[in-house]
Amino acid sequence: MVKQNGSNYDDHQLKSCLVIGGRGFIGRSLVERLLKLGNWIVRVADSTPSPQLLPSESLLSQAFSSGRASYFHVDALNKTQIIEAIEGVPVVFFTDSSGSLPCDFCFCYKTIVQGAKNIVNACQEYKVKRLIYNSSADVVIDSTRDILNGDESLPYPDQFQNMVSDLKAQVEALILSSNDIDGLLTCALRPCNVFGPGDEKLIPLLVNVANSGWAKFIIGSGANQSDFTYVDNVAHALICAEESLDSQMVSVSGKAFFVTNLEPMKFWEFVSLVLDGLGYQRPIVNVPAWVVQYILLLMKLIRMKLNSGKIEDSVSVHYVANLATRTRTFSCSSSRKHIGYSPVVSLEEGVALTVESFSHFARDLPFSNKCNEQSKANKLLGGGKVADILLWRDEKKTFTCFLLLVLLYYWFLLTGRTFISSAANLLLLIISVLSGYHMLPTNIYGFSIPRVSSSCFEISEVDMRESFLTMASLWNSPSHVTRLLAQGRDWSTFLKVSAFLYFFKLIASHSLIKAIGLGLVLAFTLFFVYEQYDEEIDGIVKIVSSRARKATSLMVRKLPMPLTFILPECSKPLKEKGSSQHTLLDSRQ
Known part of the structure; x- marks a missing residue:
């Protein structure tokens, strides 16, 4: 029992x-x-x-x-x-x-x-x-x-x-x-x-x-x-x-x-x-x-x-x-x-x-x-169609865009023709394909051939306005940087621009075509990698930026005294050390 x-x-x-x-x-x-x-x-x-x-x-x-x-x-x-x-x-x-x-x-x-x-x-x-x-x-x-x-x-x-x-x-x-x-x-x-x-x-x-x-x-x-x-x-x-x-x-x-x-x-x-x-x-x-x-x-x-x-x-x-x-x-x-x-x-x-x-x-x-929360890479790319393509949201669409850009890269830069000649040949090819497509019958062995609507070649007023706004935005950004450099008040911006132009000169002097090809490949890989390892990459960038700021600050402190007065923005590190422009003027007097 x-x-x-x-x-x-x-x-x-x-x-x-x-x-x-x-x-x-x-x-x-x-x-x-x-x-x-x-x-x-x-x-x-x-x-x-x-x-x-x-x-x-x-x-x-x-x-x-x-x-x-x-x-x-x-x-x-x-x-x-x-x-x-x-x-x-x-x-x-x-x-x-x-x-x-x-x-x-x-x-x-x-x-x-x-x-x-x-x-x-x-x-x-x-x-x-x-x-x-x-x-x-x-x-x-x-x-x-x-x-x-x-x-x-x-x-x-x-x-x-x-x-x-x-x-x-x-x-x-x-x-x-x-x-x-x-x-x-x-x-x-x-x-x-x-x-x-x-x-x-x-x-x-x-x-x-x-x-x-x-x-x-x-x-x-x-x-x-x-x-x-x-x-x-x-x-x-x-x-x-x-x-x-x-x-x-x-x-x-x-x-x-x-x-x-x-x-x-x-x-x-x-x-x-x-x-x-x-x-x-x-x-x-x-x-x-x-x-x-x-x-x-x-x-x-x-x-x-x-x-x-x-x-x-x-x-x-x-x-x-x-x-x-x-x-x-x-x-x-x-x-x-x-x-x-x-x-x-x-x-x-x-x-x-x-x-x-x-x-x-x-x-x-x-x-x-x-x-609903966007990744950092998505925000950096604007969260639109470009972000979806570069972040591989749709594999077929991204691969199609990449292949199209590679073909354009080959057509304009690797064929050895001038830009005008390449553009003319491309337009001729497009016109020939469209004309041939238009001459095809509407039905081939039971398969219907859709016609290209004329609306496909039209650009709406909204799209044109957005395009011009984008162009204006792209123009305003370097214009603002140029104005800052002309005023001579931002030493940090001057160093950044100088470094960028120097590296661009090095790249362009060796092979600009190879640099553009490399940039095309990196555009479809770096943003994708950054989305996966954004915290690690941000940590590395933070360390590098901190050291760069320290180096810039050290460089500014070693500038000649008159140049420091001309660039008051760069004297901020001196102010943080307890020095001010008035103190310096008094000491000189």
């Missing part, structure tokens, strides 16, 4: 089970769900010496006190500890955790695969009736192809995307091949992209990327679809699989089943939902996938050279990179039909619960404020 909260439970009415990996991400959710059902006595096994309960785990704490739950410290390589935990239970849930293992294949193989062999052997030896293994959809995924609505007929790939997936596939094959041996029935579940409270992989990685400022980038087109599975749904599916095995269903034993939330969506939409909820900027800038692949390849080579790090580090980055560029969706028709699975928590609710559990990672300011 087992007592809980003053009630007596008959041993025949309660089912006993062991949850291996019960303190892991999925194991915690499974243990809590089993206890909530009320008809389970749960043994929790994990590699940590003690359970180390969280404040939110009051249900498990009560279960430990009442005897409905017990804890076993189990090392998968220690057969004695495994036997002690397994002996006497008819059901074993195997939810292994391999996220913090060192990047050593021999050690990982012994821990994951050999440990699984020990568990299977113990289950067979001590007459365990049902073994349910929590595998992963990653066991059928490689990094070279998309999977759209994949089912259980998918084979294991020839080359896995990482070492952990390879080892988990070996464990899954081992457990499924052990079905119906010595009375042990087995099955495996393959959840896809599990997330939820307590997640130590996907959500923390997204937060780290957001904090680094790189979360604003979308790898590839961003159109790839992915399936996600809330952790409580995985726990529910594991229990459904156990009930189906208990019913002696031939269609379940020895089989693997995909488990998802049945709500495939674009990977970057999922990322945006999570980052929005935590107050971070959602991804908005597309980056070509091949660029990221080369960077990851370089990181992999460096890691191989160093031969250090953890699986968690090497797997997570490639895991998210593959998600970001590949379609990974799976059919759950088999799990719905044979084990009676259906999600108990919707994807929207699961994301909301996950965001709430990670509220300690949230930004202080709401995202809406950050979304």
